[in-house]
Amino acid sequence: MTEPIIDVHDLRREFTVRSPAGRLRRTRTVVPAVDGLTFALETGSATGYIGANGAGKSTTIKMLTGILVPTSGTVRTCELDPVRRRKVLARRIGVVFGQRTQLWWDLPLRESFRTLAAIHRLEDRAWQARRDELVDRLDLGTFLDTPVRQLSLGQRIRGEIAAALLHSPRLLILDEPTIGLDVLSKERLRVFLSEQRDLHGTTLLLTTHDMDDVQRLTERIIVVDHGRMAYDGTLPGLAARVGAERVMVLDLVDPVASLEGVPGTRVVAVESDGLRHRLAFGPEQTTAGAILEAVGTRGQVRDLTIEEPDIEDVVRRLYRAHSYHDHQQQARRS
Numbered sequence: 152m153t154e155p156i157i158d159v160h161d162l163r164r165e166f167t168v169r170s171p172a173g174r175l176r177r178t179r180t181v182v183p184a185v186d187g188l189t190f191a192l193e194t195g196s197a198t199g200y201i202g203a204n205g206a207g208k209s210t211t212i213k214m215l216t217g218i219l220v221p222t223s224g225t226v227r228t229c230e231l232d233p234v235r236r237r238k239v240l241a242r243r244i245g246v247v248f249g250q251r252t253q254l255w256w257d258l259p260l261r262e263s264f265r266t267l268a269a270i271h272r273l274e275d276r277a278w279q280a281r282r283d284e285l286v287d288r289l290d291l292g293t294f295l296d297t298p299v300r301q302l303s304l305g306q307r308i309r310g311e312i313a314a315a316l317l318h319s320p321r322l323l324i325l326d327e328p329t330i331g332l333d334v335l336s337k338e339r340l341r342v343f344l345s346e347q348r349d350l351h352g353t354t355l356l357l358t359t360h361d362m363d364d365v366q367r368l369t370e371r372i373i374v375v376d377h378g379r380m381a382y383d384g385t386l387p388g389l390a391a392r393v394g395a396e397r398v399m400v401l402d403l404v405d406p407v408a409s410l411e412g413v414p415g416t417r418v419v420a421v422e423s424d425g426l427r428h429r430l431a432f433g434p435e436q437t438t439a440g441a442i443l444e445a446v447g448t449r450g451q452v453r454d455l456t457i458e459e460p461d462i463e464d465v466v467r468r469l470y471r472a473h474s475y476h477d478h479q480q481q482a483r484r485s
């Protein structure tokens with residue numbers, strides 16, 4: 152069996168924060184930023200790594216890429232110890248931080264690519280072909296010769312992503328890649344990333360607060376909360392876990408006053424004088440087919456759609472449930 156591309160076991164990272172306590176004394180507080188994480192990612196997979204501000208996402212990414220040394224536990228990225236083999240690892244991964252540039256501020260992208268190719272010791276023909284592909288797919292042609300500091304945010308992020316992919320890494324780690332981008336730029340970036348994954352089998356790991364990124368780009372989500380694993384699975388699985396409801400919107404041929412009493416459902420709204428009904432249901436309670444059958448005995452259905460739960464709401468519910476669970480555990484311990 153091949154080794155996972157990322158393999159993390161009981162990973163911890165603490166920070167010691169010193170703060171003034173009176174005029175001369177300082178207190179030391181230990182912050183467990185990452186607190187015992189274990190997970191593995193398969194090659195070619197796409198995973199959303201999500202959590203509230205301060206949950207430990209960036210700290211994890213820094214340990215995966217060898218920037219930070221773990222306090223304890225083990226990390227392997229692309230079959231390497233990231234801290235000890237950081238240089239070799241840099242040739243196998245690409246990293247993009249949406250809020251920080253990794254490009255040379257005063258150089259145009261064209262020069263940055265040349266410099267990166269030299270750093271990675273890439274063969275001329277190979278990197279130039281790759282550059283041309285990236286320029287084409289990311290539409291960089293019109294600003295290749297503009298210094299990075301003069302680029303708009305959207306142009307710079309595209310440049311960052313091209314730079315991170317120039318050496319064709321097996322793993323691309325993106326930390327908030329779409330932050331601050333407009334809707335169209337976000338969409339283009341998502342299309343590009345999915346395409347790269349399909350074409351080159353690039354493994355994607357992304358942290359984001361944008362649930363559309365998660366929904367569009369990944370098939371698995373890992374949710375961290377206070378440095379600990381709060382959830383690891385699929386989005387629909389998460390929705391089911393927190394009891395999020397789907398809503399069936401039914402358009403009837405003739406008006407019906409109410410669809411109250413359809414087993415496993417809750418009436419959310421009756422609209423258009425009884426022609427349109429919204430019924431909420433939990434996947435554990437009933438199925439769309441069963442609802443349709445029950446409604447069919449009370450009126451003829453013209454059309455139906457199913458609205459999936461709002462993912463932002465699903466994640467919020469998970470955080471709430473998780474911190475409640477944490478409080479309970481702490482109360483039991485004390």
Ligand SMILES: Nc1ncnc2c1ncn2[C@@H]1O[C@H](COP(=O)(O)OP(=O)(O)OP(=O)(O)O)[C@@H](O)[C@H]1O
Pocket residue numbers: 166167168182183184185202203204205206207208209210211
């Ligand atoms: N260098 C540091 N020194 C002290 N504390 C730190 C340091 N870096 C991170 N922390 C703390 O560790 C915790 C996790 O921070 P981290 O940046 O990993 O969170 P995050 O999930 O990436 O948050 P965000 O979504 O805001 O980027 C926070 O409480 C943060 O204050």
